[in-house]
Amino acid sequence: MIWLIAGREIGTRLRSKAFRVATVVSVLILVGLALIAKLVGSGPSYQEVGITPAAAALTGSVTSTATAIKVDLHTHAVDEATGRAQVEDGKLDALLVTGTSPIQVVVKTDLDDGLQSVLQLVAQRTVLDQQVTELGGDPAKVAASIATAAVTVTPLTPPKNSNSQQLILGILTSVLIYMSLLLNGQAVAQGVVEEKTSRVVEIILATVRPWQLMVGKVLGLGAVGLIQVAVIALSGVAAGVATDAIDLHITAAFSTIAWLIVWFLLGYAAYSLAFAGVASLVSRQEEVAAVVTPVMMLLIVGYVIGISILPSNPDSGFVALLSLIPVFAPTLMPVRLALGVVPAWQAAVSLAGMIVVIPLLLWFASRIYSNAVLRSGARVRLRDAWRAA
Amino acid sequence: MTRQLEIDGVSKRYGEIVALEGITFEVRAGEIFGLVGSNGAGKTTAMRIVLGVLAADAGAVRWDGRALGPDTRRKIGYMPEERGLYPRMKVAEQLVYLSRLHGMSAAAARASVDVWLERLAVAGRRDDDVIKLSLGNQQRVQLAAALVHDPEILVLDEPFSGLDPVAVDVMSGVLRNKAGSGVPVMFSSHQLDLVERLCDRVGIVRQGRMVAAGTVDELRAGGPEELIVTAPDAPPGWAAGLPGVTVVGQSNGSTRLSLVDGADDQAVLRAALATGPVHEFARSRPSLTDLFRHIVSAPAEGEPA
Numbered sequence: 001m002i003w004l005i006a007g008r009e010i011g012t013r014l015r016s017k018a019f020r021v022a023t024v025v026s027v028l029i030l031v032g033l034a035l036i037a038k039l040v041g042s043g044p045s046y047q048e049v050g051i052t053p054a055a056a057a058l059t060g061s062v063t064s065t066a067t068a069i070k071v072d073l074h075t076h077a078v079d080e081a082t083g084r085a086q087v088e089d090g091k092l093d094a095l096l097v098t099g100t101s102p103i104q105v106v107v108k109t110d111l112d113d114g115l116q117s118v119l120q121l122v123a124q125r126t127v128l129d130q131q132v133t134e135l136g137g138d139p140a141k142v143a144a145s146i147a148t149a150a151v152t153v154t155p156l157t158p159p160k161n162s163n164s165q166q167l168i169l170g171i172l173t174s175v176l177i178y179m180s181l182l183l184n185g186q187a188v189a190q191g192v193v194e195e196k197t198s199r200v201v202e203i204i205l206a207t208v209r210p211w212q213l214m215v216g217k218v219l220g221l222g223a224v225g226l227i228q229v230a231v232i233a234l235s236g237v238a239a240g241v242a243t244d245a246i247d248l249h250i251t252a253a254f255s256t257i258a259w260l261i262v263w264f265l266l267g268y269a270a271y272s273l274a275f276a277g278v279a280s281l282v283s284r285q286e287e288v289a290a291v292v293t294p295v296m297m298l299l300i301v302g303y304v305i306g307i308s309i310l311p312s313n314p315d316s317g318f319v320a321l322l323s324l325i326p327v328f329a330p331t332l333m334p335v336r337l338a339l340g341v342v343p344a345w346q347a348a349v350s351l352a353g354m355i356v357v358i359p360l361l362l363w364f365a366s367r368i369y370s371n372a373v374l375r376s377g378a379r380v381r382l383r384d385a386w387r388a389a
Numbered sequence: 390m391t392r393q394l395e396i397d398g399v400s401k402r403y404g405e406i407v408a409l410e411g412i413t414f415e416v417r418a419g420e421i422f423g424l425v426g427s428n429g430a431g432k433t434t435a436m437r438i439v440l441g442v443l444a445a446d447a448g449a450v451r452w453d454g455r456a457l458g459p460d461t462r463r464k465i466g467y468m469p470e471e472r473g474l475y476p477r478m479k480v481a482e483q484l485v486y487l488s489r490l491h492g493m494s495a496a497a498a499r500a501s502v503d504v505w506l507e508r509l510a511v512a513g514r515r516d517d518d519v520i521k522l523s524l525g526n527q528q529r530v531q532l533a534a535a536l537v538h539d540p541e542i543l544v545l546d547e548p549f550s551g552l553d554p555v556a557v558d559v560m561s562g563v564l565r566n567k568a569g570s571g572v573p574v575m576f577s578s579h580q581l582d583l584v585e586r587l588c589d590r591v592g593i594v595r596q597g598r599m600v601a602a603g604t605v606d607e608l609r610a611g612g613p614e615e616l617i618v619t620a621p622d623a624p625p626g627w628a629a630g631l632p633g634v635t636v637v638g639q640s641n642g643s644t645r646l647s648l649v650d651g652a653d654d655q656a657v658l659r660a661a662l663a664t665g666p667v668h669e670f671a672r673s674r675p676s677l678t679d680l681f682r683h684i685v686s687a688p689a690e691g692e693p694a
């Protein structure tokens with residue numbers, strides 16, 4: 001029976017225009033964001049350095065120094081006139097004109113800091129080589145032994161391992177989970193009220209118990225919501241990877257998606273039951289907003305806290321605490337997981353919290369729903385729906 | 390003994406309001422039972438309790454001697470007073486869904502839906518959303534929803550309200566048919582002439598109790614007898630002074646009188662003859678409508694339980 005009810009919900013939802021539009025728009029937005037990220041070039045940007053024939057001897061040294069201090073650059077051999085023209089119109093960021101110290105560099109307005117350091121080191125190296133040669137040494141040997149010099153780093157506090165990639169994932173997770181809980185929860189509320197408004201609920205309840213109708217609806221809409229979230233998340237990550245906007249390890253990307261889905265399911269189970277329970281109190285679509293607002297506020301508060309605190313302060317103890325509480329866990333925990341800042345015990349505590357709360361909500365919502373769903377007309381007070389068992 | 394649906398001492402209150410107070414009656418397999426009573430008498434509440442949509446505070450509902458459980462309830466065809474279908478679901482699809490909720494297999498449901506849509510003359514609208522249908526056609530679909538799963542019991546709450554005369558005939562035909570095939574059919578209605586024509590037995594509900602139940606003839610026999618006197622030349626008020634006689638109505642020279650027990654009807658005849666010719670002098674049983682008025686307007690105390 002429950003599956004029959006869920007099946008009807010799935011069919012109806014998949015055919016609903018609003019649902020299809022929301023899904024397609026979400027996918028497009030994510031793909032669009034990835035494309036924009038690529039166009040704006042938030043990825044590694046290269047310094048284009050022109051090298052005139054007079055400075056050609058420096059090419060190898062510039063490239064190796066740049067690699068050593070992690071500056072991305074490309075070198076281009078050009079003659080001086082062409083090089084100056086290209087600097088003028090922005091094709092080159094800098095043009096090396098002389099090969100001996102002082103190295104002369106032509107730029108449009110100013111020299112990039114990274115490139116400045118590279119050239120500084122190259123110039124020092126040139127001088128050093130001259131001195132070594134004058135003292136009768138071999139510059140190549142000196143260079144080789146310098147290259148073996150190293151620094152050993154011992155951090156006293158482990159570094160925050162949430163980089164900007166994870167931040168992007170975290171923000172997207174936050175938006176996606178919030179939107180999907182909100183939209184699917186509202187679909188449940190509207191479905192409940194639609195059955196009351198149209199009075200079809202009475203003939204349905206002549207065949208099944210009220211809780212079966214409620215659970216069937218929640219399951220059906222949840223199945224569709226799950227597919228929707230998975231499709232949006234996968235297409236978002238796929239677009240991100242394809243455009244290089246995200247270059248996460250594939251397992252990191254998929255564990256983010258897996259957690260997102262787990263938390264969508266838990267959050268959806270809890271919130272949709274709450275939505276179904278309160279929606280059964282009213283009989284007209286216009287009244288739905290009034291009864292679902294308190295539940296929606298909880299979702300919104302979690303989302304707003306997450307999106308405003310976590311990006312700048314992923315280690316926030318306050319947010320960590322909230323994310324353990326079932327009410328806020330669905331909107332906060334998956335975001336923290338995406339940021340990679342959750343100790344295992346916290347993940348376990350919040351999961352356990354949800355697993356305890358969901359059956360309680362099921363019981364509570366069933367009772368409210370059973371008592372209120374046949375009372376059409378004026379809004380039923382929560383207290384009356386609870387007591388009239 | 391024929392199988393029967395028994396409603397036995399069922400009570401229900403909504404807070405302070407007593408909707409049913411130990412109502413008892415039975416509907417036998419193969420008969421049409423009409424439930425009449427003024428608004429608020431408790432008819433809808435009684436039907437909802439039969440369907441299990443509401444729980445009774447006390448009493449029992451039995452079918453064939455056994456308490457009605459969810460499995461048997463699923464075999465009831467129900468038409469609620471507040472009609473309702475999914476507005477944005479296609480007619481045939483919706484009926485298939487509903488029959489499957491009643492436990493039918495998908496294939497059997499589809500076959501049955503085709504039959505009933507044809508029989509109720511809405512086959513042409515099978516792929517339209519319910520909301521696009523005229524009210525009359527929606528009613529037909531609603532009736533189909535009560536019938537498609539081949540119910541063992543029919544419970545219809547005011548099935549005739551809002552029907553045009555043609556649909557009334559269709560509905561009457563369907564109910565007779567179902568009763569003919571051995572299904573107990575119970576329905577409520579305010580159209581007493583229809584109830585009188587259609588029902589094998591009638592129950593009159595008042596304030597949550599069954600105050601009278603039986604065949605229409607039995608009920609009428611128990612009602613106050615009237616005397617019809619047609620004397621065209623009689624002046625108004627000709628019978629006013631006769632002992633034990635009350636004038637119920639007078640029209641076209643015909644006077645309806647009610648007599649207390651032991652009143653002398655021959656005295657009435659003599660008085661009538663004194664005014665001129667008498668064309669008709671007959672005893673008459675009240676119509677169901679009159680009976681209903683009589684019962685419903687009787688004082689609340691001292692009525693049969």
Ligand SMILES: Nc1ncnc2c1ncn2[C@@H]1O[C@H](COP(=O)(O)OP(=O)(O)O)[C@@H](O)[C@H]1O
Nearest residue numbers: 403406408426427428429430431432433434435
């Ligand atoms: N959900 C309800 N809450 C409170 N009172 C109700 C409810 N449903 C019916 N009643 C009351 O119960 C009594 C019987 O109603 P009902 O069974 O609908 O009568 P009928 O169908 O004969 O008109 C009426 O007084 C009505 O006001």
Ligand SMILES: [Mg+2]
Nearest residue numbers: 432433434470
């Ligand atoms: Mg009623």
